[in-house]
Each structure stands twice: as C-alpha cells, then as structure tokens.
Amino acid sequence: MKGMNINLLRTYIRVVETQNLSRTADEFNISQPAVTKQIQALEDYYGVLLLERSGRRLRTTEAGETLYHCAREIIKAMDKTDKAMQEAAESHRGNISLGASTIPGQYILPALIKEFKEKHPHIAISMDIADSEKIFTRVSERDLDVGIVGAWLSSRKVDGFKLMDDQLMAVIPANHVLAKQKEVSIQNLLNEKWIFREKGSGTRKAIEELLAVKGVRKEDLHIYIEAGSTEAVLASVESGMGISIVSRWAVEGLHNRRGIKALPIRDGIKERSFYVIYPRQKTRRKSVNKMLDFLREVEERTGPNQ
Numbered sequence: 001m002k003g004m005n006i007n008l009l010r011t012y013i014r015v016v017e018t019q020n021l022s023r024t025a026d027e028f029n030i031s032q033p034a035v036t037k038q039i040q041a042l043e044d045y046y047g048v049l050l051l052e053r054s055g056r057r058l059r060t061t062e063a064g065e066t067l068y069h070c071a072r073e074i075i076k077a078m079d080k081t082d083k084a085m086q087e088a089a090e091s092h093r094g095n096i097s098l099g100a101s102t103i104p105g106q107y108i109l110p111a112l113i114k115e116f117k118e119k120h121p122h123i124a125i126s127m128d129i130a131d132s133e134k135i136f137t138r139v140s141e142r143d144l145d146v147g148i149v150g151a152w153l154s155s156r157k158v159d160g161f162k163l164m165d166d167q168l169m170a171v172i173p174a175n176h177v178l179a180k181q182k183e184v185s186i187q188n189l190l191n192e193k194w195i196f197r198e199k200g201s202g203t204r205k206a207i208e209e210l211l212a213v214k215g216v217r218k219e220d221l222h223i224y225i226e227a228g229s230t231e232a233v234l235a236s237v238e239s240g241m242g243i244s245i246v247s248r249w250a251v252e253g254l255h256n257r258r259g260i261k262a263l264p265i266r267d268g269i270k271e272r273s274f275y276v277i278y279p280r281q282k283t284r285r286k287s288v289n290k291m292l293d294f295l296r297e298v299e300e301r302t303g304p305n306q
Contacts, residue, residue: 006078009071011038012050016068019057042067086285094120094287098127099144101151101202102230103166104274105129107249109148116294123287132202139277145288146295147277150202150247160277163295164302167248167271168206170263171233173240179261186214186267193224193242195233203230206272207245214267234260 014024015035025032043050050064060068100109105127113125130138132149139147140157148163170184172192178184196218197204208218224242227233230250237244238259251262276295278288 006075008038008042009074011035012042013068013071013075015039015051015058016060016064019059021058083283094122094285094290095124095126096287096291097143097145098125098291099135099138099147100127100129101132101135101149102129102197103150103203103247103249104148104163106230107247107252108164108274112295112298116291119294120287120290123290131198131200132205133200136277139279142279142281145278145284146291149275149277150272151205152273152275157280158277159280160275161296161299163274163276163299165271165273166206168210168245168265169248169251170243170265171237171246171251172243172261172263173237174259174261175240176243176261178243178263181263183264183266186211186216186265189243190216190221192222194221195236195242195244196223196226197230197233198226198228202272203245203247209272210245210265 011024011028014027015021018024018027021035022032025035028035039051046063046067048063049061050067051058052061053059098109098113106129109127113127117123117125128135128138128144132151133153135144135147135149136153136155136158138144140155150166152160170189172178172184178188181188196207211218211221222242225236227236230246233244233246234250236242240259245265246262276292276299278284278292
C-alpha cells in the first residue's frame with residue numbers, strides 16, 4: 001500500500017468502538033467482507049495484528065489500542081483542516097439559503113440583498129418565500145441558513161433577533177365611504193367584509209392580536225375571502241371585495257393602485273416586528289455569519305429612530 005487511505009482509519013475506529021463488523025458495515029453502508037478487507041489492509045500496512053476475537057466480540061491488541069488513539073487524533077486533525085480550508089475558501093466564495101415571509105420577501109429583502117451583494121459579490125444567495133410558520137419550520141430543520149419572518153414562534157432549535165418594526169395599516173377600496181377619512185378605528189371596520197391572510201401568516205397573527213385588544217375574535221367578522229399573499233389581498237380590496245389590514249411596506253407600493261386607499265389605524269396595537277432567525281448551532285459557515293452581521297447592522301440603523 002503506497003499511502004494511507006483516511007477512510008481505513010475511520011472504519012477501524014468504528015470497528016473498535018462497536019466491537020462489531022456487521023454493525024460497522026451497516027453504518028458505512030458497505031458489506032461486512034469490505035470492512036474485514038479494510039482491517040486486513042491496515043494490518044498488512046503496519047505488519048501487526050490489530051484485532052482479535054473474544055467470544056462474539058472483537059478486542060484490540062496492544063498495537064491495535066495504540067492505533068485506535070492515534071487514528072482518532074488523525075481524524076480530528078483532518079476534520080479541523082477540512083473545516084479551516086472550507087472557511088478560507090468561503091472568504092472569497094460561499095452560498096446562503098434565505099427564507100422569508102411575504103412582506104420581507106417581497107418588499108424589504110430585495111434592497112437589502114442588493115446592498116449585501118455589493119459588499120460580497122462572490123457569495124451566492126437563494127431565497128424562498130413562504131408564510132412565517134413554514135419559514136420557522138425550515139430554519140429549525142436547518143433547511144435554510146437564515147429566515148426573515150413577521151412573527152416570532154418559540155423554538156429550542158432557533159435563535160434570532162429583531163430586525164425592524166412594522167406598522168399595520170387599513171386598506172379599503174378608494175370609492176368606500178371611509179376613504180375620505182384621515183384615519184380609521186377598528187370599530188369602523190367591524191361590519192365590513194374582510195380579506196384575511198391564510199393561516200400561518202405573520203400578518204394574520206398580528207391582525208388577530210390587534211383585534212384581540214378590542215375584544216374582537218376572527219369568528220365575529222365577516223371573512224369574505226382568505227388570500228395566500230399580500231398582493232392577493234390588495235388585488236381583492238382593489239376589486240371591491242372588502243377591506244383588510246396590511247403592512248406599511250405593502251402600502252408604500254400603492255402609488256400604482258389608484259383603486260385602494262390606505263389609512264392609519266387610530267386605536268389598538270399598531271406595530272409589530274420582523275425577526276431574523278437562524279438554526280441554533282455552535283458553528284456556521286463564514287458566508288452565513290457575514291449575512292447575520294450585515295442584518296445586525298441593518299437593525300442598528302433602523303432602530304427606534306427609523
């Protein structure tokens with residue numbers, strides 16, 4: 001054998017720890033004869049017996065015990081080297097998978113991603129948009145590196161911080177009798193037909209909390225339709241189906257929609273927050289840390305005086 005194959009040492013370590021060839025074979029998804037052949041290759045390479053039978057189990061010889069401890073140190077050093085080289089490579093190139101709920105995904109993140117890419121042009125970014133609950137789930141399962149959501153859900157698998165505050169606004173058809181007012185109260189809207197976001201939406205959760213302050217349940221309202229996105233909500237309001245409550249970020253784009261009037265809400269909880277979430281883990285890729293650092297900077301500059 002001209003050189004040492006590192007995989008032989010990985011196999012040997014597991015054989016010693018399991019004391020079982022077939023179990024090691026199952027873990028590495030190879031045949032038991034293949035495991036035996038790898039152990040024999042190590043014994044041939046060093047010219048010593050490494051393992052011997054003790055009943056149904058295998059135990060190490062004195063030489064085998066020495067190799068086991070040395071092999072663990074070698075694997076540890078190799079893994080540390082691989083990680084260091086990966087981080088070195090990612091200082092120039094990397095990738096980030098982002099997830100966002102509807103409002104940040106459509107109205108906030110595009111400009112932020114552009115700003116981040118200007119600083120880190122070699123980092124590739126992919127972004128998926130779904131409701132807040134789905135993004136939370138995917139982050140907790142480490143399917144996404146970073147998420148931006150409009151509702152905080154308690155999870156032991158997720159860490160995060162507040163990105164920025166949002167304000168809820170009432171949207172009504174432009175020809176509605178309330179359109180002439182400068183602001184509205186929740187009481188003004190109770191008897192209207194409502195356009196609601198789908199279950200799992202951060203905006204929907206915020207609206208339900210806003211109504212709860214006034215002692216109003218969703219079941220007390222006339223829900224005309226539930227829509228799967230903020231754009232669908234706005235289109236429904238514009239067509240005259242009813243009224244709704246949306247983020248101020250969606251309202252800022254209403255200059256192209258003359259059929260809608262946006263009004264501040266006079267009473268109740270008017271603000272909510274958007275949150276940056278990420279998997280709870282000890283280490284993460286350098287590219288992901290760069291994105292989190294960038295978003296923390298955004299939070300600092302869009303604080304109370306935004």
